[in-house]
Amino acid sequence: DSGVTQTPKHLITATGQRVTLRCSPRSGDLSVYWYQQSLDQGLQFLIQYYNGEERAKGNILERFSAQQFPDLHSELNLSSLELGDSALYFCASSVESGASTDTQYFGPGTRLTVL
């Protein structure tokens, strides 16, 4: 158990809908990262927050957004969902300087299925 929690574990929804994925980092970690794992694209970095501020952006679609709250939990919002958004979404956290060179500990993931 990495100490990173993600809810829900599974999510099934329809095209065009909007969903919110939630992540709680390990106690004391200030950085939260979001990744998407799909069969065709593999594991891809989406976005990073550090102590409430957006730190870096990766291959995140404009339909997706995220935020980190004062208690350091983070939410990833996915809107206007398409079939291709079906994937496993991971959250990771790290404690040190907030750079991606720190060790990132991953949550169990949320499996999103868009029908």
Add this chain to the structure above:
Amino acid sequence: AQKVTQAQTEISVVEKEDVTLDCVYETRDTTYYLFWYKQPPSGELVFLIRRNSFDEQNEISGRYSWNFQKSTSSFNFTITASQVVDSAVYFCALSDPYSGGGADGLTFGKGTHLIIQP
């Protein structure tokens, strides 16, 4: 641009055999970090090792060992006396946020699916 190549898509060995998973990376920077993660059938990603570009010493942890060769841009992972519980997908990842222009997250390889047969 950053890139991680794990050329072995799938490896199957019999229990107790040694197995090496290859990882080759590309980066323009001299300062970077390399990682290995394990993804068992249950789906979570488990951290195994982090190594910075200035530390070329090989690392051993129980049955696991890692060989970092800067000259060939490789960071290979060996499991000695493999066990069925080692069956998983293994990912190599790179972080080099100092080169600029790229995203500040981990760049993952496609993974190697390791099957240990009893």
